[in-house]
Amino acid sequence: MPLVIAGDRSGVGKTTVTLALLSCLRRRGLAVQSFKVGPDYIDPMFHRYVTRRPCRNLDSVLTSEGYVQQCFSYHTRDVAYALVEGVMGLFDGAAGRGDYASTAHVARLLGLPVLLVVDCSRMSHSIAALVHGYRSFDAHVHLAGVVLNRVGSDRHLELLKSALEPLNVPILGVLRRQDSITIPDRHLGLVPALELENLAPLVDHLAYLGETSFDWSRLLPLLATNPPSAGTQLLEIDTRPETRLENLPFELNTQHSTLKIPIAIAQDAAFNFYYQDNLDLLATLGAELIFWSPLNDSELPKGVQGLYLGGGFPEMFAAQLAENETARNAVKAAIQLQIPTYAECGGLMYLCQQIVDFEEQSHSMAGILPTTAVMGKHLTLGYRQVAALQDGLMFARGAIAWGHEFHRSHLTKEPQRPLFTLSSPAPSPTEGWHLPHLHASYIHLHWGATPEIPKQFLCNCARFCIKN
Known part of the structure; x- marks a missing residue:
């Protein structure tokens, strides 16, 4: 074996x-x-x-x-x-x-x-x-x-x-x-x-x-691997009836229930921290994954109903991200139209007003969050148990999950309505930025054992389609 x-x-x-x-x-x-x-x-x-x-x-x-x-x-x-x-x-x-x-x-x-x-x-x-x-x-x-x-x-x-x-x-x-x-x-x-x-x-x-x-x-x-049993399946992804798209709890006409929900995934040298299982879950639950580059593309893919901005190294490419003003404006405009947006760590930094890099140079970002991400020497690292403070894009109020932090930046302003309380050892008792259509956090999440998280995200993406 x-x-x-x-x-x-x-x-x-x-x-x-x-x-x-x-x-x-x-x-x-x-x-x-x-x-x-x-x-x-x-x-x-x-x-x-x-x-x-x-x-x-x-x-x-x-x-x-x-x-x-x-x-x-x-x-x-x-x-x-x-x-x-x-x-x-x-x-x-x-x-x-x-x-x-x-x-x-x-x-x-x-x-x-x-x-x-x-x-x-x-x-x-x-x-x-x-x-x-x-x-x-x-x-x-x-x-x-x-x-x-x-x-x-x-x-x-x-x-x-x-x-x-x-x-x-x-x-x-x-x-x-x-x-x-x-x-x-x-x-x-x-x-x-x-x-x-x-x-x-x-x-x-x-x-x-x-x-x-x-x-x-x-x-x-x-x-060498052992021959698997005939029924080997990844249960959390593709065998439970409640994970099928037609059973998601949002209101759609029957003829729409088999349509794929297009989600824009930021994927380039600045944004590439994704668990493959998260992407697989989205696809299994009915998402069409459309990859685009905040570094190189001038606009968002046409017709998307949700944004997924993963982690990575935006601080290393901050100047190039800042130069691509059309992409930044496209993201800002989409979020202002309330497109459901999930942003993790580097994605959170991209939504700030600015990133201040290790050379203390400031670079303009998407400008959705009224704060600046400043790079520093201190490493914030560790598992975090989080509890949602209110109903949001990904979680119902009181929902508990485990995530992981790993970054050398900090924010100059704390949110008035944070996403989470942190019950495990952490730098502060609360974390993350919350809007009804936005989840922005330093906490990286793996959805493998909690498919209800991406399900709720896709529910909100489907509602965005109905509204728009």
Whole structure:
């Protein structure tokens, strides 16, 4: 069955190992489905570039344990190979909840063995104690083997192998120190794949490393998927009767109930933080997804009934966004006409009066919200439990959900009518901007286990069509 790629801590090379394996499998012409533990957007972009298949996030906080299991089963049903890239260290979970939502937790939920990546650059015999500890810490987590990363020399490798020999832990890969394998990063992690011009040669090099650095005779069977049962389905998306478009609780004539609702999705280098499951849910519930670029397009797509402005890096493209005045004015005019609009993090920033970048330069944005997004050094990060303060575009009053914050900007003015109260540790007790037709928030949401959220959004989009 497939492997979970884990690390003893962050920064040991999980993503490099994962991309090397994926690249090698693809070079061999094999179909492979990848997954990422946690609320990450950027690593899945690299997975997708390599595999040509959307990477799926496995996060039991944002969704549920059951959804994690169903998502994995559903998306491995038609591929021969799969792997899961972990997050942080193997047992590092959501703050204050033990190892809940950790790589180990996901491995237990899915019954998958773990391949442990170890940064060997500053150790020799001590590796035995480290690997022994990770193997024995949790009897329900099976360690299938290790990858020795950043090995300095043949002599160094001999010392590492000698130390590990009494443990009988298979060494399934050895990667030497690779100064040429560098993916640039910035204030929120790796630079997204869309922005890298030399990604193809890098992936070719990763594929070569994958071919030459791993014991494929033992590794390939561990990556193979089991044949799924005949009834395998992703229940939260496409099997429950209430998720069909004709059962949505808005008033439409019968002949209209089968029409697709066109939704404009901002998609370019500035806006690309989307969970694929969210987009799939919208499409399954009856949306027609129309992608457009606030950076490059002069207007919104014709006839759309809703806007979805995802997260990303608008601060890195603030000057270009400001220069595209026609696009900004088109968004502003549509929202003033009360088109239903869902804006997350970067999307929220785009709706502000201005963005002040890291060089303290101001750039005009859409001007819907009477506040400015200012970039800073402080990172706001963590899971948030939210409760809706009033009926709105996405939530009924009192509805509770889990989301995730990850940004280095703050707003100069707080909303008079916020969207949420925050009951988990957070910088402030309330968050988000609310209008009857607008949901703008720093909180990223995964709708996989809560299809009622996109359903309510589409209900409002359908009403917009009726009014207009």
